[in-house]
Amino acid sequence: MAYERIVNKEKREATIRMYGVIGRDIDGNQMAHDLAELDRDADTIHILINSEGGSVAQGLSIVSTILSSKSYIHAHINGIAASMAAVVAVSADKVSMQDYAKLMIHDPFFAGIGKEKLSGKDIKALNSITDSLRTILARRGCDKDRIASLMKDETWFSASEAQEAGLVDEVTTTPRKEELSNLSVPELMNRIMNEYQSSNKKTNMKEIAKKLGLPENATEQQILDAIGEKDRTVNEQKQSVVDTLLAFGKKNGKVTDKNEERMKRLALADFDLFAEMISDVAEEDQEEGHDDEDNLTRKPSFKVENRRLTDVINQAQKGKKAPHDGSGSRNWDWYQKNDPEALLRMEVEEPQKFNRLRNEYESSIM
Template sequence: MIFTVEENTIKCIGVIWDGDGVRFIQEFQRLEMMYENIIIKLHTDGGSVFDGNLIFNAINSSKKDVEIHIIGIAASMGAVISQSTSKVYMVENGFMMIHAPSGYTYGTASVFEKYASLLRQIETNFSNKLQKITGKSKQYVDKWLVGDNWFSAEQALKEKLIAGIIEPETEVERFDPTQMESQSEVFAKFAALYIPNNVNNNSEIEMKKPIIEALGLQGVNEQSSDTAVIQAVQQKHDDEKAQIKAQLDAEKQKVADLQAKLEEQSNGAVTSLIAEAVKAGKIKKEDEATYEAIGKTSGIEALQTVFANMNVRKTIAGTINQAPDASVDRANWDFDKWQKEDPRGLEALSTSNPEQFKQLFNAKYNK
């Protein structure tokens, strides 16, 4: 917000940014020390609720004779500030706009719930202020907090939102504010006519303009106050930080999804390998859980090694009933070879060919 002071008058033009409440109080207190009557010329499309409340409280608690002249529009928080004194006047071609407080936040459901509760408290505060200044019922003024409600000077006077109508300070083409996209657009109808040329010197403007353009700041220009530009920089930083965090969270989710997919595939491979081992007779079915734990803990490669070095389990009955493979040439087998490859055949040989068995036995034990 741009503040300019001339004698007992302080002109307040523009968006109410964070920090503007303190800056207003500094200027206002200086005027309180010097004058009994103070005039505040207001033209704003609203802004920070908390800084607006600081401005409201400073005016409302003042022991001086304070008047507010709405010289363009008093929208949103500007409308609330205008209710800080009973001596509020609006130019004949001005407007007031009242609506419920709004904002945005970022975080968990709990954060949103707390923020919604805060907005409800602020809305109640707005309603109380409007009831006090107009003398109207809560039910009546609460209708003004639903949607954007515009009041011309005549309508504002009728609703007791202002004490009187004053002559316009500048001529603007007649227009209907309800047909415009936002209060900022309505504000712009008057803004250029009220920004004094001596608020910022050329060097300040020349410094701000390239910064605003380089950073792509929104809602400010070279005529904006230092506070407004700093706030816009902070807002851009916060937006970019939130965007980066959202991108990082998305990448983390992709990695988590890939890890889950790989784990699913690995578990499927372990299950398949164990099923093959059971089918091949290398392990019992009731031991599947044990080998599944090995596969999940040590990996499928370790499980493959275990099964590769494992002989096929044979039942006693299977061993007894298994006939020797007649296609294998056993003529050159020694005693150890027989014991390893065909122990049952070696046992049978002692009966079917005792002479050969004796030769193998003596060769083995050097007899």
């Protein structure tokens, strides 16, 4: 997923996560369309950013929508905001930057083509784009000539330096500054991306655990064991129905000592064909008026058994409901189960609490 949209209709807020390269991982034109769509119903839109930049054209589509939006746009730099991603961030009404994050600005260029090889038309277009980017980056009060100098030198900023330069409004204090601020740009970019993907994986595992009737904090091994047990239960129940139909076939003469092993193999390889063969005999017997006192040769008996197999498999797939946690403790599990949107808001508004709850949860399952 290039990015995701989360909408809180009650608070009229929305969040878009912009992680990856614009034009490769992120379809900038689609994101601009989605922002415009959200702008109709949301009063505030949060954009979470971890991007090394990318396509200027697609980035400008996002910027144009942000600048024309009636909603209050709040950008949050959660890792890297470089090149075009920095311009997207600065175009917001408010920019918050994690204390370990990094921001970079530079002049735009045509990939793989030196400026000396550009036509006069291309140079004119590039100069126009460069001026537009300088204007956007200077919107918080930094002198435009100063911005031009910083862009020409391809300047990297820490969070505090970006705030001092007038590119961001506030620095969000986190307990991870010492851990993350000394990472290289690729390392920090990948760390934040992997944590996001890992969080998604854990959410998916919670859903699987819930469907299996396990606690949401079940380990992967517990989930695998539960799936294995459920498969064994379904197989045992199916085998029970096969045995019943084999007995049925022996009663009406379709299954004999000579062909019993072949019929068992047929039941394993193609149960529907196996059941159809037994059913055909039952239908013929019923038409001829045969009827044992235990009713094994009556066609309705087969229908009951056939439905029973379907019911057994469906019932096994439904699973049990996850037990209710009555503790009332609002930990990571509680939010995932009862109010996942609150976790997304917490990541934006209370990153320290978000990280503490996540770390507590990870410690509990290690």
